[in-house]
Amino acid sequence: MNATLTPSTPPRVEVAVAILLRDDDREFLLGSRPHGKPYAGYWEFPGGKLEAGESVAQALQREMHEELGIQIDHQHVEIWRTTEHDYPHAQVRLHWCKVRLWQGNPQPQEGQQIAWQSLPPTVEPILPGAFPVLDALQHSTPQI
Numbered sequence: 036m037n038a039t040l041t042p043s044t045p046p047r048v049e050v051a052v053a054i055l056l057r058d059d060d061r062e063f064l065l066g067s068r069p070h071g072k073p074y075a076g077y078w079e080f081p082g083g084k085l086e087a088g089e090s091v092a093q094a095l096q097r098e099m100h101e102e103l104g105i106q107i108d109h110q111h112v113e114i115w116r117t118t119e120h121d122y123p124h125a126q127v128r129l130h131w132c133k134v135r136l137w138q139g140n141p142q143p144q145e146g147q148q149i150a151w152q153s154l155p156p157t158v159e160p161i162l163p164g165a166f167p168v169l170d171a172l173q174h175s176t177p178q179i
């Protein structure tokens with residue numbers, strides 16, 4: 036078979052994503068995607084791909100330490116919902132986790148920008164895979 040004529044299916048990836056909440060859930064943290072990644076410069080919730088053998092909570096704890104330098108206790112990871120989004124580079128399944136308590140002050144560890152946001156977010160552009168959860172947050176937090 037000629038590989039150049041065969042449409043390739045993008046890989047499916049599992050992603051752990053953190054909705055870090057403060058100020059009675061009125062604010063959440065977004066970060067910009069570092070250079071060199073697909074959609075570099077787009078804003079997203081912090082997180083990343085699960086590594087082999089990792090649970091969602093374990094991946095989240097590792098990513099938060101790598102990206103933001105914070106520590107999260109397992110018991111403070113609230114697995115909230117799962118969404119899917121198909122990009123040209125990957126079919127992603129996003130495992131969204133709410134986190135309200137952590138140790139340390141989030142600081143960019145990978146040259147990214149970070150911003151505490153409320154609804155509607157003012158940073159742009161935002162990664163399309165995050166839109167459904169921004170909508171859901173809008174509807175689940177009447178105080179905003």
Ligand SMILES: Nc1nc2c([nH]c(=O)n2[C@H]2C[C@H](O)[C@@H](COP(=O)(O)OP(=O)(O)OP(=O)(O)O)O2)c(=O)[nH]1
Pocket residue numbers: 050051052072078079080081082083084085120122125127129162163164165
């Ligand atoms: N972190 C995060 N990823 C998101 C969001 N929305 C969304 O569609 N994604 C997608 C983009 C990517 O395809 C995937 C995350 O993978 P990634 O490449 O950023 O993960 P990673 O940090 O483990 O990257 P690497 O090890 O390959 O450098 O999930 C979001 O709000 N936050």
